[in-house]
Amino acid sequence: xxxxxxxxxxxxPAACLxxxxxxxxxxVILRHLALGEHRVTDLVAHLGLAQSTVSRHLTCLKDCGLxxxxxxxRASMFSLTHPEAMTEVFAAAERLLDLTGxxxxxxxxxGTDTLPSMPG
Numbered sequence: 799x800x801x802x803x804x805x806x807x808x809x810x811p812a813a814c815l816x817x818x819x820x821x822x823x824x825x826v827i828l829r830h831l832a833l834g835e836h837r838v839t840d841l842v843a844h845l846g847l848a849q850s851t852v853s854r855h856l857t858c859l860k861d862c863g864l865x866x867x868x869x870x871x872r873a874s875m876f877s878l879t880h881p882e883a884m885t886e887v888f889a890a891a892e893r894l895l896d897l898t899g900x901x902x903x904x905x906x907x908x909g910t911d912t913l914p915s916m917p918g
Contacts (some may be wrong), residue, residue, distance in 0.1 A: 818862040835877035
């Protein structure tokens with residue numbers, strides 16, 4: 799069964815959302831923001847990522863509508879736009895991963911062997 803153009807167009811936003819989740823660094827940032835709002839410097843210190851990496855990913859997440867910011871002095875405070883929904887997404891993902899076991903990690907296209915390694 800092939801997908802129609804209309805079906806593909808309707809699924810575009812979902813594909814964009816999942817693309818936002820496709821980078822391990824963005825997932826780490828989202829999980830950390832689930833704990834509360836943070837400045838870029840806080841995220842850099844907590845996560846061990848470069849400032850430019852954190853800023854680039856926050857921009858992506860903000861463009862996707864997953865993260866918001868508010869000014870505080872010369873800094874910006876970042877937080878999840880919809881924390882309850884994000885908690886539900888992470889819980890659903892964990893349930894699905896429990897059900898699929900290692901099959902997702904072993905996928906030849908998107909498995910862990912195909913992802914860039916994260917800083918330890």
